[in-house]
Each structure stands twice: as structure tokens, then as C-alpha cells.
Amino acid sequence: MRIVRKEDLAADLLVIGGGTAGPMAALKAKMKNPALDVLLVDKATVRRGGSICRGMDAFNNVTVPGVATVQQYVDSIDLMSDGIADPNISKVVAEKSFAILRELEEWGVATFPRGADGKYMVQKFHPKGAFLAEMRGDIKPAMAKLLAERGVRTLNRTMATRLFAAGGRVAGAALFNIRSGVFQLCRAKAIILCTGGQGRFGLPDSGYLFGTFDCPFNAGEGYAMVYHAGGELANMEYNDVSPMLKDYEGPGHSTFIRHGGYLVNSLGERFMTKYSPEFLERAPSGIREQAMRTELREGRGPIYYDLRHLPAATVELIKEGIFAAERPTEKEFFALKGIDIGKDLIELTLSGPNMCGGHGPTGALVGVNAETRVANLYAAGDVASTGWGFVGAAWVFGTVAAEDAADRMPALAFAAPDEREVAAELARLKAPLGREDGFDPEELEYKVRRIVKPHLTSPKSEARLEAALRAVEGFRADLDKVRARDYHEVMKCVEVAAIIDTLEMAVRASLARRESRWGYGHYRIDYPAKDAVWEKKYAVVAKDMATGGMVTYAKPVPEYRG
Numbered sequence: 107m108r109i110v111r112k113e114d115l116a117a118d119l120l121v122i123g124g125g126t127a128g129p130m131a132a133l134k135a136k137m138k139n140p141a142l143d144v145l146l147v148d149k150a151t152v153r154r155g156g157s158i159c160r161g162m163d164a165f166n167n168v169t170v171p172g173v174a175t176v177q178q179y180v181d182s183i184d185l186m187s188d189g190i191a192d193p194n195i196s197k198v199v200a201e202k203s204f205a206i207l208r209e210l211e212e213w214g215v216a217t218f219p220r221g222a223d224g225k226y227m228v229q230k231f232h233p234k235g236a237f238l239a240e241m242r243g244d245i246k247p248a249m250a251k252l253l254a255e256r257g258v259r260t261l262n263r264t265m266a267t268r269l270f271a272a273g274g275r276v277a278g279a280a281l282f283n284i285r286s287g288v289f290q291l292c293r294a295k296a297i298i299l300c301t302g303g304q305g306r307f308g309l310p311d312s313g314y315l316f317g318t319f320d321c322p323f324n325a326g327e328g329y330a331m332v333y334h335a336g337g338e339l340a341n342m343e344y345n346d347v348s349p350m351l352k353d354y355e356g357p358g359h360s361t362f363i364r365h366g367g368y369l370v371n372s373l374g375e376r377f378m379t380k381y382s383p384e385f386l387e388r389a390p391s392g393i394r395e396q397a398m399r400t401e402l403r404e405g406r407g408p409i410y411y412d413l414r415h416l417p418a419a420t421v422e423l424i425k426e427g428i429f430a431a432e433r434p435t436e437k438e439f440f441a442l443k444g445i446d447i448g449k450d451l452i453e454l455t456l457s458g459p460n461m462c463g464g465h466g467p468t469g470a471l472v473g474v475n476a477e478t479r480v481a482n483l484y485a486a487g488d489v490a491s492t493g494w495g496f497v498g499a500a501w502v503f504g505t506v507a508a509e510d511a512a513d514r515m516p517a518l519a520f521a522a523p524d525e526r527e528v529a530a531e532l533a534r535l536k537a538p539l540g541r542e543d544g545f546d547p548e549e550l551e552y553k554v555r556r557i558v559k560p561h562l563t564s565p566k567s568e569a570r571l572e573a574a575l576r577a578v579e580g581f582r583a584d585l586d587k588v589r590a591r592d593y594h595e596v597m598k599c600v601e602v603a604a605i606i607d608t609l610e611m612a613v614r615a616s617l618a619r620r621e622s623r624w625g626y627g628h629y630r631i632d633y634p635a636k637d638a639v640w641e642k643k644y645a646v647v648a649k650d651m652a653t654g655g656m657v658t659y660a661k662p663v664p665e666y667r668g
């Protein structure tokens with residue numbers, strides 16, 4: 107088995123990641139300029155890949171006119187992010203999300219149920235305003251059909267492993283087919299990165315490496331690619347810890363809460379009344395996590411979702427959304443457990459941490475057109491720091507990136523990647539296949555992810571973070587001892603390298619932010635209070651392109667332009 111480099115590919119616009127943001131970006135680029143040559147690649151398949159592979163029960167973060175306002179949305183994200191999210195980005199999401207809802211409806215890609223009053227069913231999940239619209243539909247195959255009709259070229263089972271930049275602008279990407287072992291350089295005038303967040307970070311409580319809440323294909327290569335190409339990443343210190351059904355890392359939390367479910371402890375107390383009397387279960391996620399951990403630590407666990415007070419029709423709506431629209435296996439899970447969600451308490455655990463620009467603020471630092479600091483490189487969706495944006499930000503920023511790239515395309519030209527860098531990337535991929543002996547990539551992945559929870563979950567301390575840094579050095583050395591027996595394992599070797607990169611980013615950013623913020627989103631036992639020095643400041647992680655080392659620095663969050 108060997109990896110063969112085949113002829114170079116070229117595209118005006120290369121979109122990497124065919125989950126949620128990627129297909130929207132590719133489609134919108136073609137809609138803006140049908141003459142553009144657009145190539146969309148996905149490590150899995152565009153037809154079923156990504157976080158919304160089966161569908162999604164709500165369009166989170168849509169500002170429906172007459173229901174909520176743009177300003178309410180900007181204020182809500184400001185509250186959730188404690189000021190560490192670009193308000194101008196929130197404004198773009200709020201302003202453009204409803205048009206996307208209408209387009210999805212017109213295209214027949216998704217449907218949005220209406221209530222008896224004929225209006226969209228929109229519920230509250232944020233501290234302020236109502237931004238979650240009930241959604242149905244088998245979105246991915248419908249999008250894949252539209253892409254084919256519009257002439258978007260797609261490559262499935264094709265993983266991007268590195269981006270190449272030349273003279274400060276993006277020049278292309280290394281693509282690896284995980285089935286055939288073919289390696290190709292794809293040159294592009296512009297690239298939109300839509301590879302999702304880092305879903306393979308903390309080990310899930312279930313113990314399964316790939317039984318993650320986030321799409322398990324999203325192993326953080328997007329963050330690693332931005333980093334190695336010279337981009338900046340923000341909020342890598344933020345712990346995205348989600349309340350999870352015990353023994354099943356599936357959706358539930360936002361659905362249960364937006365429909366009026368409570369969080370209760372083993373004494374039956376609705377404990378969020380103590381920790382966030384104003385926002386209750388809709389408190390910012392780090393505050394909620396801190397509350398849950400406190401309940402567990404102080405012996406009032408287990409903790410549960412309680413839906414028993416909800417009307418039967420609401421419980422049916424919840425079941426329809428989760429069991430039919432989003433995750434049919436969850437229906438089987440509850441059946442096997444003998445749990446009727448309308449009648450029984452639903453036990454939960456805290457899973458993660460993960461990293462994500464959808465459920466949190468983590469990711470590539472981008473501007474209002476999704477642009478990174480590497481010219482012609484855009485990032486959209488969970489790979490970008492678009493502050494708790496969920497599918498709303500993925501679709502909106504897929505759109506703005508594509509439209510900006512399409513507008514600028516006449517002035518763009520191909521840049522020439524450094525052939526030595528391409529050769530080095532090919533060698534990196536080939537190395538594990540050439541090893542006769544060594545350990546499996548999954549063994550290293552387990553080792554790396556095992557330290558995430560004890561070292562990075564709040565409360566964090568300098569001693570634990572420093573110990574994690576030392577472990578990272580060892581993991582990097584271990585990478586040279588991992589062998590791959592087939593192309594699939596080569597993919598896993600690339601993934602584990604990205605997991606190590608993102609671990610180092612999380613540790614260094616956690617060390618840099620010498621304060622506590624976002625409740626348990628980032629709680630330093632040695633700096634337990636907020637520090638004014640970090641007010642409205644990102645902790646940025648970037649590569650020092652001269653030395654190759656990882657650097658961190660503070661950078662002001664942009665002022666709101668209103």
C-alpha cells in the first residue's frame with residue numbers, strides 16, 4: 107500500500123468541508139457567479155457529512171422579524187460571551203439569518219413548522235430574545251442535489267491535510283483520498299475552510315473514541331490548517347462542556363430547555379434558581395456548567411432534565427424533533443433504557459470539553475466577511491470564531507465568505523505554493539505507512555484525549571496546564587512511532603496530529619488568560635476573578651512563522667460599529 111501523488115488540481119474557489127457551512131458556501135458562490143469553477147471536498151461525503159448529517163430539529167440563531175430584533179441578538183451573544191465575541195459578527199448573523207431560512211424553504215431543503223397562529227414556531231434558549239426556529243427536513247441530500255444542479259464539483263472521501271500560502275496569501279491545499287491513497291495538490295485563488303470544530307477532544311463519558319457529541323469527522327484539522335498557514339485563532343482556552351444524556355452523546359439540551367424543561371438535582375430542586383435567578387436554564391453555558399458541577403460536588407447529584415410538567419403536545423413535538431428529524435437512534439436509546447421522556451426524569455452528565463465556534467466562541471479569527479488574516483483564506487461555521495453561532499452562523503458565514511470571494515475573484519490570481527512544502531506534506535503522510543512496527547493511531551489518540559478532562563476542565567491551574575504542555579512534547583515524539591496499515595489509518599494519523607496541535611493551543615491559551623471568565627468556560631483556580639486587563643480581549647494563538655513555535659498574545663475585540 108502506498109500513497110501516490112497524482113496531477114495537480116485547480117479551482118477558482120476551493121471549499122473544504124461539505125457539512126453545513128461548506129455546501130452553502132459552494133452554492134452561494136455559484137449563484138453569485140455561475141462561471142466560477144467551485145470545488146467542494148469532504149473527508150466523508152457531502153450527501154451525509156457533518157453535524158447536520160441526518161437533519162436538525164431547530165435553526166438556532168435566526169432573527170425572525172416581529173419575533174426578535176437584531177439588537178437583542180447582539181446583546182444576547184455579548185452576554186453569553188462576556189464581551190469576548192465580535193459584536194459586528196453577531197450583527198451579520200442576526201441581519202442575514204432570516205433570508206437564509208426563507209431560501210431553504212423556497213429551495214425545498216428544509217421546512218419550518220408553523221403554529222396554530224400561522225407563525226413560525228420560535229422559542230427561547232438565549233438569555234434574551236427568541237432565536238430558535240423549529241426545523242424539519244432531510245437537508246443534506248437536498249443540498250447535494252442543488253450543488254450538482256448548479257455545477258459545483260465535489261470530491262468525497264477527500265481530506266485536506268494542509269494549506270499552502272505564498273507571500274501572505276493562500277495558494278492551495280494538500281488533498282488526500284482516504285480510500286484510494288491518492289495525494290494531490292489543489293491550487294486555488296481562494297479557499298473557504300468549513301471543517302467544523304474539534305469534536306474529538308475530551309473523551310466522551312461513554313468511553314468510545316468516536317461516540318462524540320460533535321461530528322466525529324471533525325478532529326480539528328481545520329484549526330491546525332489555519333494555524334500552520336499563518337492564521338490567528340481565538341478563545342482556544344474556552345471549555346465547551348455540554349450537558350449530555352447519560353450514556354448517549356446525543357442532542358437534547360437545547361431542545362428540552364427551549365420547550366420549557368428544567369434542570370433538577372436528586373432532591374428535585376430546580377437548582378438554576380440559585381445560580382442564575384434571572385436566566386435560569388438559559389444562563390450562559392459556563393455558568394450552567396459551574397452550577398451543575400457544584401451540585402454534583404456538593405452531593406446533590408445525579409442531575410436530571412425534568413419534562414414531566416410539559417403538556418403532552420409539547421413532549422410530542424420534542425420527540426418528533428429529536429427522534430424523527432435529528433437523531434433516530436436516540437429513540438431506540440430511550441426505549442432500551444425504558445425511559446419515557448415525558449414521564450421519567452432524564453439523567454445527564456457533563457461531556458467534553460470540545461472546541462467549537464458553533465456551541466462556543468472558539469476558532470479562526472475572522473472578520474465580517476469571514477476573512478482570516480491570510481489573504482484569500484476564509485473560515486466559516488464551527489471552525490471560525492463566530493460566537494455561539496450554531497447553524498445560523500454556519501449558513502450566514504458560508505454565504506458571506508462565498509459572496510465576498512466571488513466579488514473579488516476577477517482581481518485574484520493563482521499563487522504558487524512552495525514545492526518543498528508540498529513534498530514535506532507528502533512525506534508526512536507517507537511516513538506512518540512506511541513503519542513496519544509501532545503503535546496504532548487510536549492508541550495515541552486515546553492517550554492524548556485522556557489528559558484533556560483532568561488538565562483542561564475547569565477549575566484549571568498553572569501546575570496542571572504546565573504538566574499538559576510537557577505531555578504534549580511527549581505526544582509529538584510519539585507521533586513518529588505510530589504506524590498506519592491502510593489509508594484510513596493514515597487519515598487517523600493526520601487527525602491525531604491535529605488533536606495534539608489543538609491541545610497545545612488550548613493549553614497555551616489557558617495559560618495566557620490569567621483570569622477567570624465565562625463561569626467554568628475558563629476558571630483558573632490561581633486567578634479566580636476577572637481581570638480588567640483581559641476585558642474585551644481575545645487570547646490569540648498563532649504560529650511564529652520565523653521560528654515555527656506557538657505564540658499567544660492579547661488582541662482587542664473589535665468595537666461595535668452598530
Ligand SMILES: Cc1cc2nc3c(=O)[nH]c(=O)nc-3n(C[C@H](O)[C@H](O)[C@H](O)COP(=O)(O)OP(=O)(O)OC[C@H]3O[C@@H](n4cnc5c(N)ncnc54)[C@H](O)[C@@H]3O)c2cc1C
Binds near residue numbers: 357
Ligand atoms: C449533536 C448536535 C446537535 C446540534 N443541534 C443543533 C440545533 O438543534 N440547531 C442548531 O442550529 N445547531 C445545532 N448544532 C450545531 C450545528 O450543527 C453546527 O454549529 C453546524 O452544523 C456546524 O456546521 P459546519 O459546517 O461548521 O460543520 P459540520 O456541519 O460539522 O461540517 C464539517 C464537515 O467538514 C468535514 N471535514 C472535517 N475535517 C475535514 C478535512 N480535514 N478535510 C475535508 N473535510 C473535512 C466533515 O466531514 C464535515 O462534513 C448541533 C450540533 C451537534 C453536533
